[in-house]
Amino acid sequence: MEGAILKMEHITKTFPGVVALDDCQLELHTGEVHGLIGENGAGKSTLMKVLCGIYKKDSGRILLEGREIEFANTRESLANGICMIHQELNLMPHLTVAQNIYINRENEGKHSFLINDKSINEKTEKYIADLHMNILPTTKVAGLTVAKQQMVEIAKAISYHSRILIMDEPTAALTNDEIDDLFRVVERLKKQNIAIVYISHRMDELKRICDKITIMRDGKYIDTSPMQEITVNEIISKMVGRKIETEGHKKQKNLRDDYILEVRNLTSEGKFKDVSFQLKRGEILGFSGLMGAGRTEVARAIFGADRYDRGEIYVNGKKASIHKTTDAVKYGIGYLSEDRKAFGILKSLSVEDNIVISSYQKFSRRITGMVRKKECSQAAEEYVEQLQIKTPGLRQKIQFLSGGNQQKAIIAKWLLKNSDILIFDEPTRGIDIGAKNEIYDLLEKLAGEGKSIIMISSELPEILKLSDRIAVMCEGRLTGIVDGQSTTQEEIMKLSTAREEGGNKR
Amino acid sequence: MNTNKKTTIAPGVLQKAIILGSLILIIIIFSLLSPNFLTLSNIGGILLATTVNGILSIGITYVMIGGGCDISVGTNMTLCGVMMAVFAITFHLPAVLSVLLGILVGTVVGIVNGFMIAKCKVPPFIQTLGMMMICKGLALVISGAKPIYMDDIENYQIIATGSVIQKITGINIPNGIFIMIGITIVASFLLNKTILGRYTFAIGSNEEAARLSGVNVVKWKLIGYALCGTMSGFAAWFMTARLNSAQPSTGAGYEMDAIAACIIGGASMSGGEGSVSGTIIGAFVMSVLINGLRIMSVPSEWQTVVTGAVVIFAVYLDTLRKKGK
Known part of the structure; x- marks a missing residue:
């Protein structure tokens, strides 16, 4: 077996107060697609940012073809053939496709003040054809779909002769057809001996495209395995395989079927679809799911902060017309934003x-x-x-x-x-453990006093500890509502990654 | 690979067509309302009146496309004018050298703005607000708060109000307008055909992406502000020639007219959009409007009110157009 093109060993990275990466490792070979999976905050993106020189590692070594490297910035990593395509695409919308690809390389080799758009258009044409993209080099990027913009980023990466391509959740905003296109491109890149790191939450995609998979959890390296030798269930249990600590589940509460809030088929095109659930008086309904599942969007729609396209909301059995936040407040709904600094205080x-x-x-x-x-x-x-x-x-x-x-x-x-209905969006984000417990007690107390609570949280133990019932979302759909007492982390994780098979998502 | 390449008009072209159309419409309306509007002497007056604002707004166009703003151009122009007069009258330097040094002063002011904004991260509005006051004060201090007359210099006025064309063709088109046209062409070329323009658009469009692509953001931003300062110097040259003096207490307020011209011409306050040609058309819209209203004996106070309304309306139209997409 040939040697690895890239080895990352014993990588540690701390941010003030947090150990983001603790002794992590990764080994890449040419022509392989290497999946990187873990829960939110597991350290996947951080590890890749260390590789690209966006973050500086505290300790550990990075070997590129046996040579130890450390990049000070992305320019250096690009020059060495490592390119990362971020979740938020880094393009200049007012420039054309060719101008974006050749930014800062307008006159390759020559030092000239003048620009020859014709030559970069011609060069771009070649990459566009290679990727089977149906666009003109002179199209402004602002007018392209996210999928096409992503292709532009890939074309840019190839034009730098990248040997390692990192894709961070590349399919998060794509339709199924677009995903197929993307995968065809990935296959082709593989044949050109490019090593690809593929960060994703989606099991089916990882199964389909990856040769190997590395699992991370809480900033630690857990395991690397060839894709054929590991099952989805094994991956999930390795992803969550911690905690389920003494915290345990909450006690059974006898709640009457007294519904204070009912949501029927709430739909906002491109964000979430056909979300229906009921909230009992005095209940804590947990909302679980991965980042981008659409939980916050649902909450904001119920609160009138964003518009929705279809569906009905009933408060106390009566149909409520909520179009702006002041309407929601009148119906006794309160919303606590996940971004406390920006929208809360x-x-x-x-x-x-x-x-x-x-x-x-x-x-x-x-x-x-x-x-x-x-x-x-x-x-x-x-x-x-x-x-x-x-x-x-x-x-x-x-x-x-x-x-x-x-x-x-x-x-x-x-x-x-x-307010009788309180929607908490990530109520304990950025709060230390002692204060977290106080917030938990407060939530339970409020529910005990008859307030009804929707709690969106990405922390499974928190959801399990507090929720009477747990609604799980995945990619804009409500994939299930489970009983807070009898469910397991595995069940919730499965529902969180239960992508719709076939058909266009959303 | 299928090739159903759609033939659409580029949005920038469409927008410029709309502004140009509006300008022509305004001209038609005024010529119908007043027989004195479309006369050669009045057209000459309009051209002359556009020059200063046109040159200033070209400078601001660069800064706005790069995602910044500059409200110091008006008083910077005043300072440059005073310096030109001081060099020429007090120090008895040759007129050409005095003008060049004056333009250099404007460029230096621009470089200071650019350095503070790009390197020291002072917000553009704050930096140029401060610089506006500094320039205003310096102009008054240096001139002793009194106008400096250029009488000693022979034919200084010719640059602005003389007409070479008249000698050849008999039509009175002031020389100043050719300076503006020349600047327009050069500025347009820089913006569209050189890496300076490309990076200005890139930075205004998405500064972080430009930085990650290896663009030296600090350097190109600084150059943008320096150019804007240079334009103030050119405007000062023209202004002093027209008045045959440096007036230390004028100049404030010109920056707002210039920003208005840029906005009418399609530049975006948030960067990434704009063009030199659009800005020049915008400057003409403003001067035609004011000239037309004056000819119809609308009091100057009301002219200002109308101009303000037009700026808001232009931006509103643009918002509608973008929403319609």
């Missing part, structure tokens, strides 16, 4: 202002709009005590509070607004 305002912000109508005089300061402070004070928000005072700017306390202040905001 008003960071330069005080704790009090953040709590009262949605309820000013209650605390102001009708005609003059003057705010009754005292009542505001009283209300805020009440919730600070009730939720045990740790703050030096009501006037403290919320940005100086810890993540957990910021989250509590946002919860207080919706409680003050008398």
Whole structure:
């Protein structure tokens, strides 16, 4: 067997407070497609970014054809034939296909200030033909579909004579036909002896295209195996094979069939399709799935933050017409964004202002709009005590509070607004463990008081610990609703990766 | 491989056609409303009135395509003019040298802007706002807050208001307009046919992607702002010639007219879009509009109101066009 083109050994990388990669390894051979799989945050992308020189490793070695290398930036890795195609494509939409491919190489070899678009168009034509793309080199990239833009990135990579091509979730935004096209291209690249690292969550695709697979979990290397010698179930259990710790499942709660929220066939073209579920009073309904499954999109649609195309929402058995967020608030729905910093807190305002912000109508005089300061402070004070928000005072700017306390202040905001349905999107993201447990207790307490909660979370243990029932989404579809007590991580992971066979997705 | 290549008009061309169409429409309307509009002397006046704004807005076009903005061009122009007068009158340097040094001053101001924005990451608006005030102040300090007259220099005005063409053909087209046309052609060439233009578009379109592609973002941004400063210098040359003096208290406000011309001409505040030809048409739309309203005896206060409305309307039209795609 020939030697490896690339060896990564004992790679460790830490970010402040997090060990992102812990003694990871990877071995690549020419002409192979090497799958890289793991849960969100397993370290797949980080490992590849270390390879490309986007991140600097703390320790370990990278050997390219036996020679130790360390790239300072992507320019160097490109020059050495390593190219990464990121999930968010890196193209300049206002430039043409050829201009994008030959950016910074307009006059290869020659030092000239003038540009000869004709020659780069001709050169591009060749790559376009090789990839069987049906586009003109002079088309502006902004006018291309995501699939075609991806092909442009691939053409760019080939034009750099890349020997190692890294694709990060390349099919995330493609239709099935487009995926077939992509795979044909991948096969052809394989024949040209290019080594391909293929990062994906999709089992069926990995099975179909990969020769080997490396599994990562929590920043650690778990296993590498030839694809034929491992089953999907084995992959899944290696992916999640940790935890299922003492935490365990939640206790049985006897909930009456009293539905406060019902969603029927909610559809938003290109985002999610035919999502139907019911939420009981006092229930915590977990929403599980991989990144990009469409959970946040569903939540935002229910909350009126985004439009949906079809479907109905019922609140308390009555059909609700929710078109903007103010409608949702009127129906007693509150939403806590996954991106607390961007959409949750008003960071330069005080704790009090953040709590009262949605309820000013209650605390102001009708005609003059003057705010009754005292009542505001009283209300805020009440919730600070009730939720045990740790703050030096009501006037403290919320940005100086810890993540957990910021989250509590946002919860207080919706409680003050008398919301009965609370949608939590990744409520414990960026919060330390102690505060996480406080948030868990708070959620249980709220449910006990009759609030109904939808909790979107990418952390399976968290979902299992809190949810009465768990809805699982995959690529815009609800693939199942399981009982929170009897289900297993494996079952949920299976539903999370249960791609629709045949037909166009979404 | 099938080859059903669609024949569509490039969006940029379509947009320019719309602006040009609007310009022609405005001209037709004014000529119907007033017999004094489409006369040779009035056309000469319009051309003359467009020159300063046209040159300034070409500079801003570069910066806007690159995703930035520059509001210091107006007072930069004033400073350049004062410096030209100081070199020529106070230091008795030859007129040609004085003008060249004045243009150099504008370029240096642009380089400082570019350095602070590209290298030190000061937001463009803040940097050029500060520079606008600095230039304004310096112009007043250096000139002693008094106009400096160019009377000592023979024929200084000829550049702006004289007409070589008149001697040959008898039609009075001011010389200044040829300077503007020359600058337009050169600027257009730079933008479309050289790597300077390509990288300017690339940076404005997606700066991170350009950086990852190995483009020296700092360098090309800096050059863009430097060019914009150079244009202020050219505008100052023309301005001093037209007034036969350097007026240290004018100049503020010109930057807004120039930005308006760019926007009417299809440049995008968020970068990546725009063209020199579009901008020049935009500058003409503004001066034709103001000239036409003046001929119809609309008070100048109202002319400003109309111009403001046109800018907003132009951008609204563009939003509609993009939505329709």
